[in-house]
Amino acid sequence: MTIRVLLVDDQRLVRAGLRALCAPEDDIEVVGEAADGLEAVRLADRLVPDVVLMDLRMPRMDGIAATTAILARRPRTRIMVLTTFDDDDHLYPALAVGACGFLVKDATPGELLDGIRRAARDEHPFSPDVLRRVVNQAVLSRRSPQPTPAVSLVEVTDRERDVLALLGAGLSNAEIGERLQLAVTTVKTHVANLLTKTGSNNRVQLAVLAVRTGLPEAASADRSRHVDGVQLGEGGPHDAG
Incomplete structure (x- = not known):
């Protein structure tokens, strides 16, 4: 089964990098890209992705609000947050609204691809560094x-x-x-x-x-x-x- 992925990040270069990373994988298909939370909610309704790679800091609607809206409409969607080392204030709220996992943006390509596959299998991928920060x-x-x-x-x-x-x-x-x-x-x-x-x-x-x-x-x-x-x-x- 092909994993349908929606990329959500306000930086075009980040989305391009993620798309290029996923392109060679036979079991992963990037079905759309969104530059902010509002667009992410709209595309999730139309494209029905299995996994959403979600940034947290975005204009118009942030990743936490977008995660809340998407899961309210499609609770089976798996939303994996891509976070940075200076975004600790958003980790608890994203967890509370239903994000299935957290990976740092400088994760290796293998870690990111493995995270997508694990999220699609209803598992919970977390970068160890992120886990330690939440625990702290x-x-x-x-x-x-x-x-x-x-x-x-x-x-x-x-x-x-x-x-x-x-x-x-x-x-x-x-x-x-x-x-x-x-x-x-x-x-x-x-x-x-x-x-x-x-x-x-x-x-x-x-x-x-x-x-x-x-x-x-x-x-x-x-x-x-x-x-x-x-x-x-x-x-x-x-x-x-």
Whole structure:
């Protein structure tokens, strides 16, 4: 199946670069381009893209408003945000209105193409740097020094808590697997279970949940009580929690 992609960015050169990147791919077709949010909403209605690559800062209508409008009309559309390193103020709002993933604009071509394919598969592609920035915002926004445990964590296993804590520390699946001595596929399974059990839409929401419930801090404190560098929740590569 060919993935239909709509490019949304107010910079013509950025759109041209994205189109050129996608052109050689047999499974990806750029069906349209929009220079602002209003045009993006109109084209999404007419072209019915599978994935929208969405800029956040645009004239007339920004990416957050456009994402909201598109998903209100076509909730199955997958919207992946392309962000810059100075756009942190827009990350939480874009996440809240339903963006499925966030990639930095200087991602490699392979990362971008993989992100499009993952978004089309109903996955949630995130650049690790973006995840860390969102988590840092969550840390700074915490107002109570004593975190309140969330009811949604009641059914979470000990191993899933370990994974959730490391998500909250901004680690990627590969880094979590290395830290806990788990296969990456096992980490992905734990993340999928966490999404279901907590009602989260993506790994960024999981990371924020972890921070707000104090899991990364608790994990760090627990590790500091161990000797000889033994870390929290270490287990064999096939440990499924």
